[in-house]
Amino acid sequence: MATRKAAPAETLEGLGASILDALPIGLYVVDRDLKVVAWNRGREQGPLGRPRRLVLGQPLGKVLPTRSYEALRPILHRIFETGAPHEETTESHGGLYHVRRLPVRQGRSVTHVLCWFEDITARRSLEMRLIASDRLAFLGQLVAGVAHEVSNPLAGIAGCAEALASLAEKSTSGKAVREARQFKNLIFTEVARCERIVRFLLDSARPTSEASSTADIPATVGTALRLLERHPAFTKVKVVARIPKSLPRARIDPESLKQVVMALAMNASKAMPGGGTLTLRAGRQGREIFLDAIDTGAGVSAAIRPRIFEPYFTTNAGHGAGLGLPVARTLVRSQGGDLVYRGPGPRGGASFRVLVKAGGRG
Numbered sequence: 547m548a549t550r551k552a553a554p555a556e557t558l559e560g561l562g563a564s565i566l567d568a569l570p571i572g573l574y575v576v577d578r579d580l581k582v583v584a585w586n587r588g589r590e591q592g593p594l595g596r597p598r599r600l601v602l603g604q605p606l607g608k609v610l611p612t613r614s615y616e617a618l619r620p621i622l623h624r625i626f627e628t629g630a631p632h633e634e635t636t637e638s639h640g641g642l643y644h645v646r647r648l649p650v651r652q653g654r655s656v657t658h659v660l661c662w663f664e665d666i667t668a669r670r671s672l673e674m675r676l677i678a679s680d681r682l683a684f685l686g687q688l689v690a691g692v693a694h695e696v697s698n699p700l701a702g703i704a705g706c707a708e709a710l711a712s713l714a715e716k717s718t719s720g721k722a723v724r725e726a727r728q729f730k731n732l733i734f735t736e737v738a739r740c741e742r743i744v745r746f747l748l749d750s751a752r753p754t755s756e757a758s759s760t761a762d763i764p765a766t767v768g769t770a771l772r773l774l775e776r777h778p779a780f781t782k783v784k785v786v787a788r789i790p791k792s793l794p795r796a797r798i799d800p801e802s803l804k805q806v807v808m809a810l811a812m813n814a815s816k817a818m819p820g821g822g823t824l825t826l827r828a829g830r831q832g833r834e835i836f837l838d839a840i841d842t843g844a845g846v847s848a849a850i851r852p853r854i855f856e857p858y859f860t861t862n863a864g865h866g867a868g869l870g871l872p873v874a875r876t877l878v879r880s881q882g883g884d885l886v887y888r889g890p891g892p893r894g895g896a897s898f899r900v901l902v903k904a905g906g907r908g
């Protein structure tokens with residue numbers, strides 16, 4: 547039996563319907579009486595979707611919600627009259643849709659209008675995220691620039707303060723010398739605070755990367771301890787170091803690690819104004835090395851616990867900028883490690899842990 551060959555128009559018609567269904571958009575077609583003559587699969591889906599069998603051949607007024615239909619009717623009439631397409635972006639059911647209404651002509655007259663809905667919610671939110679990340683990158687550059695520009699004059703101011711003080715030393719009046727020293731100290735304190743802010747901005751703007759060098763933990767902690775021994779805040783604080791000599795090197799640059807230990811130690815001293823013990827303890831945990839700073843001070847109350855790593859959060863108003871912990875955390879994280887608050891120590895107080903990756907050569 548000979549198989550009947552499909553007429554080209556038949557094939558095309560069938561194919562046309564399949565193509566409409568395959569399109570990743572919602573689409574329908576109305577005739578001049580505003581009756582629905584085509585309704586694709588995309589238009590059956592989503593929050594605005596309706597099943598095809600319920601809408602084909604129906605007047606559009608019965609298919610769409612009344613308000614949508616009332617808004618659309620004059621637009622459709624205008625397209626039939628003028629042949630000019632219509633396009634808009636609308637929000638509906640929490641989504642964002644790009645809507646096009648296009649005239650379909652047979653001969654010279656417009657016989658149908660094709661309405662086309664594209665859900666652009668995801669695309670738009672991606673665009674917004676890209677714009678936001680661009681802006682953040684720009685802000686990062688801006689902040690790094692400002693920090694860089696400010697750090698040089700700060701160094702200059704500190705130098706001038708030093709020169710001023712030594713000039714005053716040459717003067718004969720003891721009172722003038724004392725006053726000059728006081729001013730010098732004040733200037734240094736303020737400059738140091740500005741430097742910490744600048745360092746924070748610079749470190750925050752630095753992209754996260756692997757540490758470029760490694761630290762010998764016993765040696766680095768040793769350097770920090772020698773600085774602490776002479777520090778006036780540590781006259782009543784006993785520092786105990788339990789750092790095994792056998793520890794592998796840690797993936798962090800030694801200057802950063804020293805800065806982190808100093809920040810934790812200074813915090814511990816502030817929490818123990820009447821004296822106490824700060825224990826620095828290190829060890830290996832799998833591929834990581836931990837360094838704990840445990841004090842016997844006032845501890846961190848539950849109320850402020852979620853905020854202590856926030857920039858500018860401090861309970862030492864007037865004596866602290868609230869940058870010690872956030873700067874330290876940024877420094878460690880930017881080199882692949884972490885800094886966390888662990889809770890109270892075994893004798894009350896507070897316990898902080900620095901985690902860094904082990905390994906690498908010097």
Ligand SMILES: Nc1ncnc2c1ncn2[C@@H]1O[C@H](COP(=O)(O)OP(=O)(O)OP(=O)(O)O)[C@@H](O)[C@H]1O
Pocket residue numbers: 742809813814817841843844845846850854855859860861862865866867868869870871872895896
């Ligand atoms: N060892 C600790 N014991 C008790 N509270 C602490 C301890 N370390 C930090 N904190 C709390 O966390 C806050 C934030 O600490 P952070 O080091 O960021 O700032 P700061 O010490 O107040 O100021 P800065 O370090 O800039 O001089 C402190 O003000 C303090 O309330």
Ligand SMILES: [Mg+2]
Pocket residue numbers: 809812813866869870871
């Ligand atoms: Mg601090």
